[in-house]
Amino acid sequence: MIFLTNVSRAQLPAFPPGIPLTTATVRTAVNYVPSKHQFIYSYLVTNSKHSVGKAVEFDIDISTLSGIRLLGSAQMSDNASSFFAPVHNVIVPYDFVSQPKGWSSGEMQRTAMWSGDPAILPGQSLGAFILTSDDSLPGIRRFAIKPAYDSSDFVPGGIDDPGDMTSEQVVDLDNAIQKVIQSHGFLIGPVQLPTRVDIGQLLVYLTSLTHQAVSLGWIYGPGSDGIVQSLDAKLTAAKASAAFGDDKTAINQLNAFVNELQALRGKHFNDNAFYLLQANAQFILSKLSAP
Template structure:
């Protein structure tokens, strides 16, 4: 019995040592901060992202993806004025290179990438993706900015996926290369498990058939989701914003568009004032509430 136990310990120890030598590159407590600006007098929105890798991560960030899928019955925005990764890239090139895909995403341009070997492009997963080489990946505790998209899509709440640099050969050595027999989990399962998934603000397409009351409800939903996501820091301001949106809704139902417009303008003014004060709401909540309310005002 003692001999069997000793043999078991002998087999387990090498396995533990291998795991300690090459831990899986898990990403933890990743932060993706979004700031949005609107072209004055134009249709273009500019989305800037700052990414921080959590100190407790064991992997380096090498890919940032933001959902840009376009839902059914949503407004199709053109690519005129967008800048692509390659100089001279046109709307025609885009649609030829991505037949079918072009109709399923909100068109975006890649205005800027961080210094180093980072590049931007659309993926078959309907995401806008920034990819960096191993030497320029974001290490634990590091913050990197300079990820900038441009789009005519309105700010919406979007899923973001952040992936580490994934060295398959180092993590999953060929069993023939070692004398130790040990369990190797499926590569794809580990690849998915080490990613960080969260929410950010990115380009979204509004409904093709616009209903002002329904869009007002969308803004109210953005407000509640922002509070749940921690983007409205001072929860005391929620009631005041709620009241203005409820009043605007009643006025729209009554067909009093001018009164609703005035109420919504007061809503935007309050959002701007809260943003200037700081520590009331984040840049994400500011973009969602301000620009979508202004879009509604422009339709009245």
């Protein structure tokens, strides 16, 4: 038997009761502290009531290259993509601040992770997952929520005693199983900020995030196209004002952008969209207001 990492669930061994997660979600809140040039990321993990698995691990991709690939997607302009091109570090700078009681934090394979017990049961939420990052910007990152998993449930004798399976088959099977039983998605996390910061490029980046939030369903509902056009217009105007050296007008235009976000939060913007765009706008405002 040959196992591949892209096998479908139907091709895998039967799932023991209680393992797969279905639609675990993560809600992010982001606060910017100008005096420290620091962003604080707070996460609330919810295990869907439709899941049967107990969530015991929460991972966030913090690799620099992964962030650049996501930001450099077709939805982002060449100018904004090139803004991040000089970054060469392996991971984005960050620090753990807290975790829920009974959970621990760590880093593995360019991933910030929390794991522990008590597990997050179906229908339950758990917060207090907090990290900070300096010299970064809030961006869209990948996450994974993982259930309790014992390889012996799928492989006779477990991964350490795979019987007549080759080591490659064992690795492929393990990867395929974990890919299917986990819940994956996108949240807000740190993306490294290059040393040279240009207001115009930051505004282009903020515009691209607005459109990515639409594609992720974070900006939604009837009339959302018109709302995005309105936000784009404010950012375009602020970019033009900043280019002419009129920082005061650019600040007013960017404040109008933030006011629109606040007015539509919960109506057309979920928390992820709101904090993603507001935090980046606050960072730009701090740069425009700097002496």
